[in-house]
Amino acid sequence: xxxLYARLCAVEGLVAAAFLSxxxxxxxxxxxxxxxxxxxxxxxxxxxxLFAWACFLCADIAxxxxxxxxxxxxxxxxxxxxxxxxxxxxxxxxxxxLLYAIGFGTWLAWTSRARSFQGIPEVSxxxxxxxxxxxxxxxxxxxxxxxxxxxxxxxxPD
Amino acid sequence: xxxxLGAFVVLLLMGMPVAFAIGISGALFxxxxxxxxPTIPIQLTISQTQNFALLAVPLFILAGNFMNxxxxxxxxxxxxxxxxxxxxxxxxQVSIALATMMGGVSGSCIADAAMQTRMLGNEMLKxxxxxxxxxxxxxxxxxxxxxxxxxxxxxxxxxxxxxxxGRLFAAxxxxxxxxxxxxxxxxxxxxxxxxxxxxxxxxxxAGEVARAIWGxxxxxxxxVILLVGLRxxxxxxxEIGAFAVVYAILxxxxxxxKLKGAGFREALEGSLVDxxxxxxxxxxxxxxxxxxVFERIPEVISGAMLGVSENPQLVLAxxxxxxxxxxxxxxxxxxxxxxxxxxxxxxxxxxxxxxHFGLVFVVAVTIGNFTPPVGAAMFAVCSILRCPVGAxxxxxxxxxxxxxxxxxxxxxxxxxxxxxxxxxxxxx
Numbered sequence: 001x002x003x004l005y006a007r008l009c010a011v012e013g014l015v016a017a018a019f020l021s022x023x024x025x026x027x028x029x030x031x032x033x034x035x036x037x038x039x040x041x042x043x044x045x046x047x048x049x050l051f052a053w054a055c056f057l058c059a060d061i062a063x064x065x066x067x068x069x070x071x072x073x074x075x076x077x078x079x080x081x082x083x084x085x086x087x088x089x090x091x092x093x094x095x096x097x098l099l100y101a102i103g104f105g106t107w108l109a110w111t112s113r114a115r116s117f118q119g120i121p122e123v124s125x126x127x128x129x130x131x132x133x134x135x136x137x138x139x140x141x142x143x144x145x146x147x148x149x150x151x152x153x154x155x156x157p158d
Numbered sequence: 159x160x161x162x163l164g165a166f167v168v169l170l171l172m173g174m175p176v177a178f179a180i181g182i183s184g185a186l187f188x189x190x191x192x193x194x195x196p197t198i199p200i201q202l203t204i205s206q207t208q209n210f211a212l213l214a215v216p217l218f219i220l221a222g223n224f225m226n227x228x229x230x231x232x233x234x235x236x237x238x239x240x241x242x243x244x245x246x247x248x249x250x251q252v253s254i255a256l257a258t259m260m261g262g263v264s265g266s267c268i269a270d271a272a273m274q275t276r277m278l279g280n281e282m283l284k285x286x287x288x289x290x291x292x293x294x295x296x297x298x299x300x301x302x303x304x305x306x307x308x309x310x311x312x313x314x315x316x317x318x319x320x321x322x323x324g325r326l327f328a329a330x331x332x333x334x335x336x337x338x339x340x341x342x343x344x345x346x347x348x349x350x351x352x353x354x355x356x357x358x359x360x361x362x363x364a365g366e367v368a369r370a371i372w373g374x375x376x377x378x379x380x381x382v383i384l385l386v387g388l389r390x391x392x393x394x395x396x397e398i399g400a401f402a403v404v405y406a407i408l409x410x411x412x413x414x415x416k417l418k419g420a421g422f423r424e425a426l427e428g429s430l431v432d433x434x435x436x437x438x439x440x441x442x443x444x445x446x447x448x449x450x451v452f453e454r455i456p457e458v459i460s461g462a463m464l465g466v467s468e469n470p471q472l473v474l475a476x477x478x479x480x481x482x483x484x485x486x487x488x489x490x491x492x493x494x495x496x497x498x499x500x501x502x503x504x505x506x507x508x509x510x511x512x513x514h515f516g517l518v519f520v521v522a523v524t525i526g527n528f529t530p531p532v533g534a535a536m537f538a539v540c541s542i543l544r545c546p547v548g549a550x551x552x553x554x555x556x557x558x559x560x561x562x563x564x565x566x567x568x569x570x571x572x573x574x575x576x577x578x579x580x581x582x583x584x585x586x
Contacts, residue, residue, distance in 0.1 A: 013427070013430065016430050017426050017427070017430060020216060020220060020426070020429065020430070020433065021426075023213065023216070023217070023400075024217060024220065024400045024403045024404070025400075027213065027217070027396055027397055027399070027400035028397070028400040028401060028403075028404055030397065031394075031397035031400060031401065035392060044210060047213060048207075048208050048209075048210055048213065051207050051208070051212075051213055051216070052204060052207040052208065054216065054433065054437075055207045055433070055434075055437040055438060055441055056438070056441075057430075058216075058430050058431070058437060058438070059177070059434040059435075059437065059438030060434070061430050061431055061434050062430075062431045062432075062433075062434030062435045062438065063175070063434070063438075065431055067431045067434070067435050068175035068177055068178075068434075068435055068438065068439075069175060069176050069177070069435060069439070069492070069534070070170075070173055070174060070175045070176060071170050071171065071173065071176070071487065071488070071532060072173045073487070073531050073532055074171045074172075074173070075171075075172065075173035083173075086172050086173060087173065089172065090169065090172045090173060090174040090178075093169070093174070093178075093182060094174065094178050094182070097181065097182045097185065100185070100196075101203075104196055104197050104199075104200050105200050107197065108197045108200050108201065128204060128208065129200075129204060131204070131207070132203055132204050
């Protein structure tokens, strides 16, 4: 199970890095093509689609490494037991929100499958919409692991 | 909306990451309004990531991280030491000169402060600088980084407020040099009292100067190329971002040959985390913004502010004071994303130029990174130098006074800010 999760994280990192690099390449290509007088419209569209995925994948990576900005000024001064309750509560609230995002995100992707992306008839807008529920699912896994660590370890895993 | 704001504050104080707190409290607005479809928050989040202008944000983050691994920093340090080494306050002067030059390659003040502290922090302590003073210099020095183009803050402000990013970039030069001058003056005054000696005893030779300038040329040229590209409409800001990444990789691999496999990976991995932190926040803020517009919060706040005064400069000063206060607790990019839609319409009705306001806004927000109790750059510097926040606060006070004075000047003399953008882009 742990191995599987580690592999998932590795794949997530690779995909995110690949998407970011592809975005650079596409936009650069688009810029050069336009400068040469032969604009390529699809590069921008492809890059914004990758952008949505990169955002949510990177968000999960940052969340796993505790790199999302937070104000810990108050909780740092709490006694450890109270702090634990606070962290647990905030993580449970996050879980509830992510479940909502997964549910309605999937539903939105399903209902918007007929809508085409940026007017390209063969590509469904659902490809973009799916980035949110998938990202939320990954974030949910990360949050669940944080909750597990809190229940087990006692302290906060920083 | 009061419930939303209350929930936001409570969640923040619970230690929840700002991105989640903003999204979850924003979603409560839709719970209060069952007539709105529950899929709107999802759509709002996704539509934030479909904004072509915001693509520039991850690209400039990537470019900055590649630049930092390209070996350019060592060259710029040489240049800074030639340029400022003979001034009183030695390494402190070199440090802020370096920060100003780094401003042209990196767009984030926190990353820059951390990097410089790793490079110069221990050296400064060895030469007898006190811990608090060194931390103050290293932290406040990074104020110039987001103000000299490219800067993430300007891209966020320009995108959220629909202001020309090229003009904002151009507006940064003069204020950044004024801030540099103010900090340099403060250092030389305080260094004299504390007896901190200059770094170099002798005047650098012409050969040394030429070599140092040549070594740092790739970095110094970069903001100029950026502006030229934007001015002639050759590139959009996002394309400039992609160009910046390619430029950084080329400088690292071809010009300096320092960017190798491991550094490449490190830069990419670091960027993933940085992009995640900023972009997730941006995406989530889309949910929150809906309620703000729906309930006409900007109008309400404008009304209250205009009740106090209708003098544009005074209102601007009030806003800056509010931002500085908020900046003590909330991170800069959050403030830009949340407050631009509220304050920008207010100041434009008073006739303040949006570029002028943007510059003052970004300066004020960046100062928030240096002020306790919550300051990201302060945390980074103090934790690397193992400096107590109390000592930092006490000894960085002169620097705070200096940058506050420059900020006031920028508020009351808009020409200082608008001169360069109007020169390059023409009068609006």
